[in-house]
Amino acid sequence: MRVITGIARGRRLVAPEGLDVRPTADKVKEGIFSAVQFELEDAYVLDLFAGSGQMGIEALSRGAKRAVFVDSSQRAIRCINENLRNTKLERQAEVVSRDSYDYIKLTAQTFDIIILDPPYKHNHIANILPFAAAKLKDEGIIICEYESDAIEPSAPDGMVLRKTYHYGKINVSIFCKPSEEVPEE
Secondary structure (H helix, E strand, O other): OEOOOOOOOOOEOOOOOOOOOOOOOHHHHHHHHHHOHHHOOOOEEEEEOOOOOHHHHHHHHOOOOEEEEEEOOHHHHHHHHHHHHHHOOHHHEEEEEOOHHHHHHHOOOOEEEEEEOOOOOOOHHHHHHHHHHHOEEEEEEEEEEEEOOOOOOOOOOOOEEEEEEEEOOEEEEEEEOOOOOOOOO
16 A cells, blocks of 8 residues: 555555545546546645555545544554654644544534545444534535445535436446636636
């Protein structure tokens, strides 16, 4: 597992060991970041269920201004901190050891991009998506990674599905807050 591009390109990342951790494959990660490349510059990113932190680190490497990494596992928190040190991105990061649901419900912060890559088979995305949408800035996006045999998540109120991408056993849906277009006169 490595950072694909940007200022930390090629840096190796560590992941917590165990069956509950499933790092995003490089092919999927490249597809996700290609789809949102124009929203990354100076973005404030939330990597919820962060695991190794690789998604938030990739966002920082590609130009995001700041990233918050949230995970309840102490093994994950140690890996995130080590990966941030190794990529020299720790000054742009905040690492929070907390349950993802508690964090998203209680934080006063809002984000330009929220990444949801929770453990599979638990319906986490459908349950947490409305709370995530409430913490999104205008014209923000939510990236959801889930198993291909799961039910595709529905767009929360005030958001629309931009697109769903299929990568074998993985699907990625990107939701956005539509920009308000000024009608032409």
